Amino acid sequence: MPRILILDDQPSMAGMTALMTAMLDYEVVQCHLPAEALCRLRDESFDLLLTDYEMPLMDGLDVAAQLRHEGHLLPIVLMSGNAGRIDQMRAWQYGVTIILSKPFTMDELRAALRSARGSASS
Numbered sequence: 001m002p003r004i005l006i007l008d009d010q011p012s013m014a015g016m017t018a019l020m021t022a023m024l025d026y027e028v029v030q031c032h033l034p035a036e037a038l039c040r041l042r043d044e045s046f047d048l049l050l051t052d053y054e055m056p057l058m059d060g061l062d063v064a065a066q067l068r069h070e071g072h073l074l075p076i077v078l079m080s081g082n083a084g085r086i087d088q089m090r091a092w093q094y095g096v097t098i099i100l101s102k103p104f105t106m107d108e109l110r111a112a113l114r115s116a117r118g119s120a121s122s
Contacts, residue, residue, distance in 0.1 A: 053080035
């Protein structure tokens, strides 16, 4: 079963995303702080990172940039309620595979996860 780390500073949003992701047959781990997520990604094995964009102190692109700087190549799905404000070129440079607009449906989440995982294997 693929293992996904969900990073969202809003526990209710992380919980809803985790529930939806688990219903799609993924093993899910939640984090609410970017520093905690980076530690877990260094110490544990994950198949994908599903991260919120807008967070205090360190946004989702900062997390992606740090991971790439450290040599982590896992696929990254960036979630945002303001996806139109994200610099897509910068996101791709930092290894973001998919930008997923919030709120999203189960079908949109399924498609994003499949696409991100598929692009990692090609």
